[in-house]
Amino acid sequence: MVSKKPIKKKPIPVTILTGGLGAGKTTLLNHIITSRSETRFAIIENEFGEIGIDQDLIDETQGPTVVELSDGCICCTIRNDLVKALSEIYEHRDEFDSLIIETTGLAEPGPVAQVLIAEPELTEKFKLNAVVTLVDAEYVMKHIDTEEIVSNQIGFADIIVLNKLDRVDEISSQAIRSRLTEMNAQANIVLSEHARIDTEAVLSADGFSLDRVLELDPDFLAPEQRQNSTGSFMGLFDRVPSYHDEISSVGIVIPGDLDDQKVEMWLTFLTMFQGEDILRLKGVLSISGKEERFVIQGVHTTLTGSDAMPWGDAARESRILIIGRLLDRPMLEKGFKNCLA
Ligand SMILES: Nc1nc2c(ncn2[C@@H]2O[C@H](COP(=O)(O)OP(=O)(O)OP(=O)(O)O)[C@@H](O)[C@H]2O)c(=O)[nH]1
The missing domain is CATH 3.30.1220.10 (CobW-like, C-terminal domain)
Incomplete structure (x- = not known):
């Protein structure tokens, strides 16, 4: 007798683009969607601000499906919106091949990754491919020691794109690279100007390392650590709200x-x-x-x-x-x- 087991659909690969304000996330996003015309993308665009601007800056001639989540940061205040957007996108899963989430420059990537890995209704539907952190070579040294969010974004990355190298000299570039390696020895560091990188390296990375994240935060998957009563995350990321509040x-x-x-x-x-x-x-x-x-x-x-x-x-x-x-x-x-x- 032929078994009538339902055919399981392959989970949708998800790439998280993170990195400081103005580091080049939207530039990389546009580079990916224009250079990979054979791939159909869905995009979740999160902006910290009262009005959305990025949606106008995404190259929609390539026809990606763009969902905009504005006026809050998906790593804390509008996390539920992210879960809802992911569920809705999955309803249309036959219309695209790959999902990219661009976070705000103020977002911790950890809680966003956590939603994909630990949220029961989503884990079988999505597969985290890689967390890609854009680093602004011109300004990173100004923020690296004072803003924990910047170092957390670097520490959490599977791939670091060191961008805006046209804005610094070789000596500064080398100093930044050694600093990045000190902070995250396992990430693959890709050098770039205007985020023009080999997109294959990003989209086929299959590089998200849960083991490494669990080394950083052993409670990463613990349900009680995932959300406190105000909707913001605890554990490794519990400094997020105060940082956002200042800005x-x-x-x-x-x-x-x-x-x-x-x-x-x-x-x-x-x-x-x-x-x-x-x-x-x-x-x-x-x-x-x-x-x-x-x-x-x-x-x-x-x-x-x-x-x-x-x-x-x-x-x-x-x-x-x-x-x-x-x-x-x-x-x-x-x-x-x-x-x-
Ligand atoms: N000189 C130079 N400018 C760049 C480079 N990459 C991006 N830019 C410019 O930097 C500005 C910010 O780039 P975006 O891609 O919008 O940065 P972002 O990280 O998406 O910014 P937020 O969404 O605000 O966090 C734009 O004017 C880009 O054209 C680069 O390598 N060199």
């Missing part, structure tokens, strides 16, 4: 066009006087006389701008998100509004 975000949306010179002057002053406290700045702007959207990107005092998709028939508006310490919302709102053409 806030200001998101501003204004309809109409901005004047490019006013924008330039405002941003120059802002980064000159508050650059230390501005961890991340990003925005999609409507500039008077320009057909294209104008994307601005900043980390501390480094600021760049580039043209993106034309506005076409879409309503023109400007959106900016600033993440940092001691942010003065009324002053930022006033400054941004003063840039109107």
